[in-house]
Amino acid sequence: MTGTFALLRLALRRDRILLPAWILGLAAMVSISVSATKDLYPTEALRIGASSAINATAALVGLYGRIYDPTSIGALSLIKMTAFGAALVAIVFVFVVVRHTRTEEESGRLELLSAGVVGRSAPLAAGLLAGIGGSAALGLLTALGLVGVGLPISGSIAFGLSWMLSGAVFSAIAAVAAQVTTSHRSAVGISVAVIGLSYVLRAVGDLAANGPSFLSWLSPIGWSQQLRPFAGNRWVVVALPLLLTGLLIPLAFALRARRDLGAGLIPDRPGPDRGVLGSTRALAWRVQRSTVIAWLVGCMALGGILGSAAHNVTGLLVSPQMQKYIQLLGGTQGLIKAFLAAEIAIMASVIAAFAISATLRLRSDEVSGYSELLLATSTSRIRLAMNGFAIAVFGSAAVLLGTGIAIGLANGLASGDPIGQIGALLAAAAVQVPAIWVMASITLALFGWVPRATNAAWATLVAFVVVGEFGPLWKLPQWVLDLSPFAHSPRLPGGSVSAVPLIWLTAVAVALAAVGLLGWTRRDLQP
Amino acid sequence: MNNVVELSGVTKRFGRVTALAGLDLMISAGEVHAFLGPNGSGKTTTLRLILGLLRADSGRLSVLDLDPWTDSTELHRRLAYVPGDVALWPNLSGGEAIDLLARLRGGLDNKRRDELITRFELDPTKKGRSYSKGNRQKVALISALASDVELYLLDEPTSGLDPLMEAAFRECVNELRARGRTVLLSSHILSEAEALCDRVSIIRSGVVVESGTMVELRHLTRTTVNARLARTPAELDTLPGIHSLQVTLQGVSAQVDDTAMDAFISKIAEFGVLALESHPPTLEDLFLRHYSTDTA
Numbered sequence: 001m002t003g004t005f006a007l008l009r010l011a012l013r014r015d016r017i018l019l020p021a022w023i024l025g026l027a028a029m030v031s032i033s034v035s036a037t038k039d040l041y042p043t044e045a046l047r048i049g050a051s052s053a054i055n056a057t058a059a060l061v062g063l064y065g066r067i068y069d070p071t072s073i074g075a076l077s078l079i080k081m082t083a084f085g086a087a088l089v090a091i092v093f094v095f096v097v098v099r100h101t102r103t104e105e106e107s108g109r110l111e112l113l114s115a116g117v118v119g120r121s122a123p124l125a126a127g128l129l130a131g132i133g134g135s136a137a138l139g140l141l142t143a144l145g146l147v148g149v150g151l152p153i154s155g156s157i158a159f160g161l162s163w164m165l166s167g168a169v170f171s172a173i174a175a176v177a178a179q180v181t182t183s184h185r186s187a188v189g190i191s192v193a194v195i196g197l198s199y200v201l202r203a204v205g206d207l208a209a210n211g212p213s214f215l216s217w218l219s220p221i222g223w224s225q226q227l228r229p230f231a232g233n234r235w236v237v238v239a240l241p242l243l244l245t246g247l248l249i250p251l252a253f254a255l256r257a258r259r260d261l262g263a264g265l266i267p268d269r270p271g272p273d274r275g276v277l278g279s280t281r282a283l284a285w286r287v288q289r290s291t292v293i294a295w296l297v298g299c300m301a302l303g304g305i306l307g308s309a310a311h312n313v314t315g316l317l318v319s320p321q322m323q324k325y326i327q328l329l330g331g332t333q334g335l336i337k338a339f340l341a342a343e344i345a346i347m348a349s350v351i352a353a354f355a356i357s358a359t360l361r362l363r364s365d366e367v368s369g370y371s372e373l374l375l376a377t378s379t380s381r382i383r384l385a386m387n388g389f390a391i392a393v394f395g396s397a398a399v400l401l402g403t404g405i406a407i408g409l410a411n412g413l414a415s416g417d418p419i420g421q422i423g424a425l426l427a428a429a430a431v432q433v434p435a436i437w438v439m440a441s442i443t444l445a446l447f448g449w450v451p452r453a454t455n456a457a458w459a460t461l462v463a464f465v466v467v468g469e470f471g472p473l474w475k476l477p478q479w480v481l482d483l484s485p486f487a488h489s490p491r492l493p494g495g496s497v498s499a500v501p502l503i504w505l506t507a508v509a510v511a512l513a514a515v516g517l518l519g520w521t522r523r524d525l526q527p
Numbered sequence: 528m529n530n531v532v533e534l535s536g537v538t539k540r541f542g543r544v545t546a547l548a549g550l551d552l553m554i555s556a557g558e559v560h561a562f563l564g565p566n567g568s569g570k571t572t573t574l575r576l577i578l579g580l581l582r583a584d585s586g587r588l589s590v591l592d593l594d595p596w597t598d599s600t601e602l603h604r605r606l607a608y609v610p611g612d613v614a615l616w617p618n619l620s621g622g623e624a625i626d627l628l629a630r631l632r633g634g635l636d637n638k639r640r641d642e643l644i645t646r647f648e649l650d651p652t653k654k655g656r657s658y659s660k661g662n663r664q665k666v667a668l669i670s671a672l673a674s675d676v677e678l679y680l681l682d683e684p685t686s687g688l689d690p691l692m693e694a695a696f697r698e699c700v701n702e703l704r705a706r707g708r709t710v711l712l713s714s715h716i717l718s719e720a721e722a723l724c725d726r727v728s729i730i731r732s733g734v735v736v737e738s739g740t741m742v743e744l745r746h747l748t749r750t751t752v753n754a755r756l757a758r759t760p761a762e763l764d765t766l767p768g769i770h771s772l773q774v775t776l777q778g779v780s781a782q783v784d785d786t787a788m789d790a791f792i793s794k795i796a797e798f799g800v801l802a803l804e805s806h807p808p809t810l811e812d813l814f815l816r817h818y819s820t821d822t823a
């Protein structure tokens with residue numbers, strides 16, 4: 001472990017802007033939400049009304065979880081921050097840990113360092129310290145912020161802990177994933193898949209008739225909720241994430257001890273001595289196909305779980321008043337449709353991440369030098385970029401349509417109308433596709449004109465999702481909300497659909513893509 | 528077509544760094560041309576401009592009578608390039624990468640490919656991520672050499688090769704020369720250029736400071752002469768064109784301009800030459816001269 005602290009210092013130096021920005025941003029989001037909610041629901045009666053409405057709406061329980069104390073201003077104002085926030089925290093620290101472990105190893109930079117006085121396990125230890133230390137800093141800052149806006153101290157500590165432990169558990173999961181795989185992409189992919197699974201498990205658990213069911217207890221994100229900050233503060237739940245982290249960290253070190261630098265656990269098998277690849281299109285598919293298939297399978301599985309939970313949503317309607325209220329909104333059928341529409345919409349923003357990362361390959365290929373090799377052959381710049389972009393465009397559409405089919409099939413099997421439901425959900429998925437294309441095209445435009453800032457595409461996605469979730473609460477002006485392509489996607493099933501926004505979104509996507517390609521053909525290669 | 532590569536007055540800036548400051552480079556058809564310069568002098572930048580991967584700020588560029596920026600696709604069918612730092616796809620085997628690159632260039636001679644793989648002792652079944660730097664370079668080199676093109680651009684091709692492989696590489700370059708192909712190879716290894724190349728251009732801080740055949744460049748430099756003499760020589764320091772003169776009891780050693788050689792030899796002959804040793808300048812000497820005069 002010699003050298004751990006030197007490496008940690010290096011990691012913190014490299015992240016000196018990004019990590020504090022994330023931590024401050026997330027902590028600020030929490031305090032701002034609480035302040036906004038306080039103004040919105042000043043009396044207990046108003047809070048109980050709002051909380052009961054949320055607890056009775058399956059779409060909201062599925063996405064965010066339940067409110068366990070309807071009178072509590074903390075529980076009500078942080079409903080969107082508990083599970084959703086814990087998942088966001090998890091994603092941030094997965095990136096942090098993988099970035100300082102597998103990414104470094106893959107790039108060969110770690111080889112340079114390992115030749116110095118750096119122990120074999122030091123990089124892993126430094127990566128974990130950065131992840132868990134960052135989570136602790138985030139938890140502390142968040143708790144302080146909550147106390148600062150006037151919430152009870154014990155609940156604030158519980159909420160800070162719930163975030164910190166989500167960061168810690170997923171740091172440890174990322175550390176294990178980084179030992180098992182040889183590429184940082186797969187390490188991030190595995191970890192994010194675990195986050196997705198945890199999220200969906202708790203969604204289904206929370207939706208169960210007398211929920212939460214045991215499924216919520218299988219999920220680290222479920223644990224963050226079941227700590228119940230501002231709604232009883234069940235401190236014993238802390239033991240679960242601590243235990244899992246305590247098991248995973250030694251596992252990561254044991255795996256590290258068993259392998260060579262740069263290697264995964266499964267040794268490389270020899271490949272063919274002759275190649276059949278004859279075009280950059282075939283190459284693009286070859287390089288990205290396993291990612292596309294993994295996304296398709298993963299999202300279809302999540303969709304299947306969500307779809308099978310849809311018919312449960314009526315179980316949430318306990319009180320007669322609620323039942324009446326729901327009848328007014330279109331009955332239980334309307335409720336189920338609203339739930340499905342919300343799930344498809346959230347899957348669309350998740351799949352936008354795939355579209356962005358597939359487009360970002362163009363930039364990482366340029367940096368690693370693959371593009372230099374390929375562009376020195378008779379491959380033109382346009383063709384090279386189009387082949388990579390096509391994977392993002394068609395891949396994301398395929399993944400989203402597949403997810404729609406899976407949701408429709410699962411819901412249809414439960415309700416006895418598989419064909420009808422598949423058709424309905426396929427349409428619901430299809431109308432979300434243009435918004436995803438806009439995200440891919442934004443990435444391509446950045447790549448064409450400001451290649452060194454292509455990663456800003458992630459920031460735009462996060463901004464659009466956050467604005468979509470919290471914009472109305474924060475009373476942002478309508479034009480800000482309208483910036484997000486997702487704000488213009490029709491909500492199906494249940495809503496009405498007009499072709500106008502779809503045509504507009506597609507036109508914007510095409511225009512941005514064309515602008516991006518133009519920039520790419522006119523600029524220097526910038527490795 | 529006479530000149531395969533013609534660059535004149537080419538400048539290229541990266542932000543505040545001036546990588547090329549008015550570079551001229553002429554390479555005629557069928558020659559093996561060495562492009563010599565220390566690290567950071569602008570060799571890679573020049574090659575990327577020749578390929579149209581970068582756009583020049585000013586100057587004229589013509590490669591195989593095409594403009595590399597506007598006609599790059601057409602141009603690339605007629606050349607092969609090996610970058611200085613080769614990146615291979617981690618989960619493609621070496622053989623797959625060789626075939627892919629050659630096909631994208633326009634064609635693959637399978638027989639020649641197999642022969643090159645044997646010659647460079649490459650295991651083509653290994654995955655890209657498990658090759659060393661030298662082996663990655665071999666993959667790109669084999670793919671380039673397996674394509675029959677007019678111009679080969681090689682950026683520090685031997686920097687990762689061991690001596691045995693370097694010999695194989697030289698053999699390949701000599702074959703290209705025999706087939707009338709044009710080769711531009713960059714290097715900071717002087718002996719390599721000396722052994723391989725017909726003409727040399729020396730680049731320093733983005734400007735070509737010297738260009739010519741090895742013979743022409745030698746005119747610019749001094750031959751080192753060591754002589755063992757019967758008597759201690761005198762009056763040698765009055766001769767023009769003599770440098771680093773060292774006179775000992777046994778003899779003399781000096782660096783002599785080519786124009787002063789005749790006078791120098793006649794003079795030391797007066798002191799009874801017992802043994803005479805002289806060697807032509809190496810590129811090291813050329814280098815030392817060009818890169819020390821300005822700093823001194």
Ligand SMILES: Nc1ncnc2c1ncn2[C@@H]1O[C@H](COP(=O)(O)OP(=O)(O)O)[C@@H](O)[C@H]1O
Pocket residue numbers: 526527541544545546564565566567568569570571572573
């Ligand atoms: N993409 C780039 N951005 C900024 N500076 C660069 C870039 N590429 C090269 N340079 C600079 O240009 C100069 C010449 O570099 P290069 O052509 O790579 O030299 P060589 O290949 O002879 O070692 C160096 O000072 C290098 O730092």
Ligand SMILES: [Mg+2]
Pocket residue numbers: 567570571572611682
């Ligand atoms: Mg170079």
